[in-house]
Amino acid sequence: MKKIIYRKLLLDCLVFSFIALMGISSIIWVFQAVNFLDIMIEDGRNHNIYLLYTLLNFPKIISKVLPFCIFFGFSYIFIKYELRNELIIFWNHGIEKISLINFFFLFSIIILIFQISLLTYLAPKSQELARGLLRSSDVDYFEGLIKPKKFNDNIKGLTIFAEDKNDNDEFINIYIKKRTTKNQFQVTFAKKGIFEDRGESKILVLYDGESLNNNKNKITNFSFSKSDFRLGEIKSHIVVHKKLQEQPTNELLICIKSIFFNQKINLKNCNQNNPKNVYKELFKRIVTPFYLPLLILIAAINLIITKESINYLKLRFSIFLLGIFVIIISESTLGFIGDIFSKNIFFIMIPVISIFILYSILIYKFKFNKINI
Secondary structure (H helix, E strand, O other), X not given: OHHHHHHHHHHHHHHHHHHHHHHHHHXXXXXXXXXXXXXXXXXXXXXXXXXXXHHHOHHHHHXXXXXXXXXXXXXXXXXXXHHOOHHHHHHHOOOOHHHHHHHHHHHHHHHHHHHHHHXXXXXXXXXXXXXXXXXXXXXXXXXXXXXXXXXEOOEOOEEEEEEEEOOOOOEEEEEXXXXXXXXXXXXEEEEEEXXXXXXXXXXXXXXXXXXXXXXXXXXXXXXXXXXXXXXXXXXXXXXXXXXXXXXXXXXXXXXXXXXXXXXXXXXXXXXXXXXXXXXXXXXXXXXXXXXXXXXXXXXXXXHOOOOOOXXXXXXXXXXXXXXXXXXXXXXXXXXXXXXXXXXXHHHHHHHHHHHHHHHHHHHHHHHOOOOOO
């Protein structure tokens, strides 16, 4: 009977938390997807790349939303059970309050492990795959980049302008400025231009124009009746190199190890003279998940409060505010992480010490039957 009760209560908590997680994550994902859509269109990426890129960002969103959804879901179910007098049934069936709090505390360890796995492997890996997707894909929707009567400089080192576009998809009076280095650029003007696919390359064919080349203030120009302007090697404004949040966790740990032992290594994003950002990233991946058991314990305070409690609504609201405060603390402590490891130990210990204190208080309350506040 006890196992059935535990299973039912836990299942209700998980189902409601999962619904909240998927709902909130989906809303955030849609807003981000709309933002990415504008960037992708301007950058010339096709819809398949756009869809995969946005989907690969979903694990990161889940890792951000999970703490709030777990706290909200567990708090809601605990309050719901109390309002429907189901907790009284639990107590009457011999469910010990200490056993119940221990059960949820042990389960919070499972959620902790899941969040650590999500932050240390799945989220960075998905971000790396998303970046690799951009790196390996071609900018193949250049037709959409050129808008009549509008200068477009979304492509790095390239400015394009067309006066008009006719019914045959031909651009009229097209102007192109391509800058390769600080002192080297090419300006091309043509009366007509049209895009053509040639194998894997995208070619802009220009007709009846003139090209001017400036190479370290040495200017040359030539006229042409037909010229191919190749776009295959043009890079977009979207950053395609690996960022710190996409770095595998083992590489970040190697970076920290090299700092401790004063070893020289050649590792991207590993600034041994200023490891602050590496510490922050590791803190976010390994330490912040420890706030999850703390949030579940805060939600469990609702098991102590009954409808007969003094200031019942104020107590419920205070618990909710405490949970929100802990979530804010878990994010804001990142700003205090510095480049000296010994000074970061205090912030590393905050969730661990908080868990120990709150767990001890709850056990004390339940052990001595002090379940009314």
